[in-house]
Amino acid sequence: MLTYALVAGVLFGLYFSLVGMGLNLVFGVMRIVNLAHGDVLMLGAFVALGVVALAGIDPLFAVPLAFMVFLLVGMLLYWVLVPRLQGSANPEMLSIILFFGLSQVVEAITTIFAGTSERSIQSRLLGTVFSTIKVQLFGGKPETGPIRILGQGFPAPWVIAAGTSLVAIGLVYVYLYRTRLGTLTRAVMSRRDEALASGIDVDRVSAAAFGIGLGLAAVAGVFAPFMFGSITPAFGADATVTSFAIVVLGSLGNPLGTALGGVVYGVCYMLVQTYLSSWADLLPYVLLILILLLRPSGLLGRRVRVA
Amino acid sequence: MLRTVGVALVAGLTFAAPALAADAPAEIKIGTLYASSGRYASISMPVHYGLKLWVEQKNAEGGVYVKAFDKKIPIKLVAYDDQSNTATAATLYNQLITQDKVDLLVADSGSVLTAPAVAIARDHKMFLFDQTGTGASFFSKDNPYIALMADPVSTIWPKPVADFVSHDGPGLGIKKVAILYATNEFTGTQANAFRKFVKESGAPIEIVYDQGVPTETTNYTVIINNIANTNPDAVIHFGYAPNDIAFLRNVQDVGANFKMLFSIYAGLETELLEKNVGEKGLEHVFTYVPPQELKYSVNFGMNMDEYKAAWDKKYPDGKVEFGFNSVAGYTTALVIEKTLSVATSLDQLELRKATFSLSNQLQTLDGTFALDEMGGQIGELTPLGQLELGDHGHLKFISIYPHETATGKPVYPRP
Numbered sequence: 275m276l277t278y279a280l281v282a283g284v285l286f287g288l289y290f291s292l293v294g295m296g297l298n299l300v301f302g303v304m305r306i307v308n309l310a311h312g313d314v315l316m317l318g319a320f321v322a323l324g325v326v327a328l329a330g331i332d333p334l335f336a337v338p339l340a341f342m343v344f345l346l347v348g349m350l351l352y353w354v355l356v357p358r359l360q361g362s363a364n365p366e367m368l369s370i371i372l373f374f375g376l377s378q379v380v381e382a383i384t385t386i387f388a389g390t391s392e393r394s395i396q397s398r399l400l401g402t403v404f405s406t407i408k409v410q411l412f413g414g415k416p417e418t419g420p421i422r423i424l425g426q427g428f429p430a431p432w433v434i435a436a437g438t439s440l441v442a443i444g445l446v447y448v449y450l451y452r453t454r455l456g457t458l459t460r461a462v463m464s465r466r467d468e469a470l471a472s473g474i475d476v477d478r479v480s481a482a483a484f485g486i487g488l489g490l491a492a493v494a495g496v497f498a499p500f501m502f503g504s505i506t507p508a509f510g511a512d513a514t515v516t517s518f519a520i521v522v523l524g525s526l527g528n529p530l531g532t533a534l535g536g537v538v539y540g541v542c543y544m545l546v547q548t549y550l551s552s553w554a555d556l557l558p559y560v561l562l563i564l565i566l567l568l569r570p571s572g573l574l575g576r577r578v579r580v581a
Numbered sequence: 582m583l584r585t586v587g588v589a590l591v592a593g594l595t596f597a598a599p600a601l602a603a604d605a606p607a608e609i610k611i612g613t614l615y616a617s618s619g620r621y622a623s624i625s626m627p628v629h630y631g632l633k634l635w636v637e638q639k640n641a642e643g644g645v646y647v648k649a650f651d652k653k654i655p656i657k658l659v660a661y662d663d664q665s666n667t668a669t670a671a672t673l674y675n676q677l678i679t680q681d682k683v684d685l686l687v688a689d690s691g692s693v694l695t696a697p698a699v700a701i702a703r704d705h706k707m708f709l710f711d712q713t714g715t716g717a718s719f720f721s722k723d724n725p726y727i728a729l730m731a732d733p734v735s736t737i738w739p740k741p742v743a744d745f746v747s748h749d750g751p752g753l754g755i756k757k758v759a760i761l762y763a764t765n766e767f768t769g770t771q772a773n774a775f776r777k778f779v780k781e782s783g784a785p786i787e788i789v790y791d792q793g794v795p796t797e798t799t800n801y802t803v804i805i806n807n808i809a810n811t812n813p814d815a816v817i818h819f820g821y822a823p824n825d826i827a828f829l830r831n832v833q834d835v836g837a838n839f840k841m842l843f844s845i846y847a848g849l850e851t852e853l854l855e856k857n858v859g860e861k862g863l864e865h866v867f868t869y870v871p872p873q874e875l876k877y878s879v880n881f882g883m884n885m886d887e888y889k890a891a892w893d894k895k896y897p898d899g900k901v902e903f904g905f906n907s908v909a910g911y912t913t914a915l916v917i918e919k920t921l922s923v924a925t926s927l928d929q930l931e932l933r934k935a936t937f938s939l940s941n942q943l944q945t946l947d948g949t950f951a952l953d954e955m956g957g958q959i960g961e962l963t964p965l966g967q968l969e970l971g972d973h974g975h976l977k978f979i980s981i982y983p984h985e986t987a988t989g990k991p992v993y994p995r996p
Contacts, residue, residue, distance in 0.1 A: 278803060279803050282803050282806075286800070385617060388900075389898075389900030389901060390616075390617055391853055391856075391901065391902060392857055394826065394856070396859050397833065428835065429831065431834065502799040502800065503799050503800065503823065503831070506623070508620075508665070544803050547804060551792045552792070552793045553795075
C-alpha cells in the first residue's frame with residue numbers, strides 16, 4: 275500500500291506541478307495573483323473535449339493547440355489588463371479583485387454554452403497516437419489499460435500527464451536559464467524597477483511570461499478530465515486553491531520551486547488518502563498553514579532572492 | 582321571519598363570494614433554490630427543470646387549482662441560484678421566507694443543499710417540500726415542518742442492496758464486502774443503513790473495508806488499490822454523481838476487476854454516467870433501478886412516456902440530462918399541485934396535513950407517494966438492478982432484487 279501511494283503520489287504530484295507552474299510564473303514576473311488560473315485550466319479541458327468531439331483524434335493533440343491559443347490569449351490579455359494594474363497604487367490587491375471577476379465571467383459564459391453537467395473523455399483515447407506508432411513500427415495490437423510500475427498498475431493517463439509535466443518543467447527551465455528572453459524574465463522577477471531602469475522592455479517580457487503562464491495552465495487543463503474524473507465549468511475555483519497551495523509550498527515567485535511543491539503535495543495527498551481518507555481534502559489548507567508557519571518563503575524560498 | 586333570514590342569507594352569500602375571490606392572491610409564490618454551478622449542479626438542475634416545466638405547463642392552463650380559494654391561481658416561481666454553496670443557500674432560504682414571503686418553500690436538490698433549509702424552515706414555521714434531501718437527521722418526531730417528496734429516505738433506500746448481499750450473497754459466494762462512501766448526509770446515511778441491515782441480518786458477511794472520503798474527492802486510484810488489497814467479493818460505493826464518475830473511471834483505469842460493484846448514480850443518472858464512464862465501464866454494475874425503467878401506472882399527472890416527451894420538447898438541447906432527478910422535480914410539483922387542491926388554507930400546518938393526506942393515495946410516475954409519521958418518504962422504492970449491454974450496445978436494466986420484481990438473474994462474478 276505504501277509503495278503504491280508513493281508512486282501514485284509522485285505521478286499525481288508531477289501533474290500538479292504543471293497545474294501550479296503557470297500561476298507561479300505569472301506571480302513571479304508581475305506580482306499579480308491570477309485567480310482565474312483555474313478557469314484557464316477548465317478552458318484547456320474544453321479544448322481537449324472539442325478536439326475529441328470535433329476531430330475524433332487523440333486528446334494529446336490538444337496540448338500544442340491549447341498552449342498556442344492561450345499563449346496568444348494571455349499576451350493579448352496582458353496588454354489589455356496588466357499595464358493598467360501595474361500603474362495602480364496597489365496592483366497585488368487589485369489583481370485579486372480583477373481576476374476574481376474575470377474568473378466569474380469565464381465560468382458564467384462557459385456554463386451558458388456548455389451547460390452544468392460533468393463532461394469527460396474516455397481514458398483509452400489518451401495516448402492512442404503512441405500505440406498507433408508502436409503498432410506500425412513493431413506490429414501487434416494497440417495496448418490499452420494500466421501501466422505497470424514496480425509491479426503495480428497505474429492509470430495510463432496519469433503516466434502520460436506526469437511525463438508531459440516533466441517535459442513542460444524541462445522546457446520552462448530551458449526558457450528561464452538558456453534563452454535571452456528567460457534571462458530577461460529572471461531579471462524582471464528579481465527586481466522589476468531595476469530591470470526597467472536598465473532598459474529591459476519589461477512589458478514585452480511580462481507579456482511573454484503571462485502568455486506562457488496561461489498556456490501552461492491550459493496544457494494542464496487538457497489532462498484534467500483524466501485526472502479528476504470529469505470537469506464542469508465550475509471546476510476552476512477548486513483548481514485555483516490547490517494551485518495556490520502548491521505554489522506557496524514550493525516558493526511563491528519561483529516557477530521551478532512549484533515542481534517540488536507539486537510532488538510534495540501529491541505524495542502527501544496520496545498518503546493521507548491511504549491512511550486517513552476522510553481528511554484528504556483538508557490537505558491543501560493544512561500544508562498552506564504549515565508552510566506559512568514554518569517556512570514562509572516556501573521549500574525553495576532562498577532561490578527567489580537569487581533568481 | 583323566514584323571508585328575513587332568506588334575504589340575509591342571499592345578501593351574505595352575495596357579499597361573501599366576492600370577498601373570498603378578493604382574498605385570493607394574484608399568484609401563488611413558490612420559493613426554491615437551484616445550483617447552476619458547482620458540485621451539485623448535475624443533480625440540482627434536472628430537479629429544477631422538472632419543477633419549472635410543471636410551472637409553465639400549469640400557468641399555460643391558467644394556473645393551479647387552489648381549494649382554499651376555490652379557483653385556479655397562476656404560480657410564480659421565485660428561484661435563486663445557490664451555486665452549490667451551503668452558506669449561500671442558507672442566506673437565500675432566509676430571503677425566500679422573510680423578504681419574498683413565499684407561500685410554499687421547496688428545498689434545492691440533494692441532502693447537502695437541503696440541510697440548511699431544514700433548520701431555517703423549522704425556525705420560521707414554514708413547511709418544507711423536501712425534494713430529494715434524504716438524510717436521516719432531517720426527519721424527527723418533533724419537526725412537523727418537512728416531508729420528503731421524491732426519493733426514499735436514506736435509512737431505507739439501500740435495503741434492497743443490503744438484502745441482496747445478505748440473503749442471496751452467501752449463495753453466490755459473497756462473504757467479504759467493502760464499503761466506500763462520501764462523507765455527507767445523503768451517502769453517509771446510506772452507508773450506515775447498509776452496514777446496519779447487513780449486520781442485523783446475521784448473514785455470514787464480513788465487512789473488510791469501510792471508509793469515508795470527502796464528497797469533493799475526484800480521484801480514487803489509491804483507494805481502489807487499498808480496497809483491492811482486502812480481496813472483497815463485493816464493493817459498495819455510495820457517492821454523488823461526480824464521485825461515481827471518478828470512481829468508476831478509476832476502476833477501469835487501474836484495471837481492477839471487482840466481482841460485484843454497486844454505485845448509486847449508475848442507475849439514477851445513467852445518461853450522464855454513460856457519457857462520462859462509457860458503456861463498458863457501466864456493464865455489470867449493480868445499481869438502483871430508476872422509475873424511468875419501471876414505468877409506474879399513475880393516478881395523477883403525466884406518465885413517464887408523456888413526461889419524457891414533454892421534457893424533450895421543452896429542453897431539446899440536452900444540456901441537462903433526463904434522469905431520476907428530472908423525474909424527482911416533476912414529482913415534487915405533482916405533490917404540491919395535489920396538496921393545493923386539498924388544503925383548506927395556505928397555513929403551513931394545513932399544507933402539511935394536506936400533504937400527509939396524500940400518503941398511499943397518490944401514484945405518480947415516481948411510484949406510490951407514502952410518508953412515515955416524520956415526513957420521510959417510504960414509498961417510491963427503487964429495486965436493485967444490474968446494467969447490461971443489450972444487442973445494439975446500449976445499456977439496459979435487469980431488475981435483480983426483490984425477487985418479486987426481478988426480470989433476470991445477477992451476473993456474478995463480474996466477468
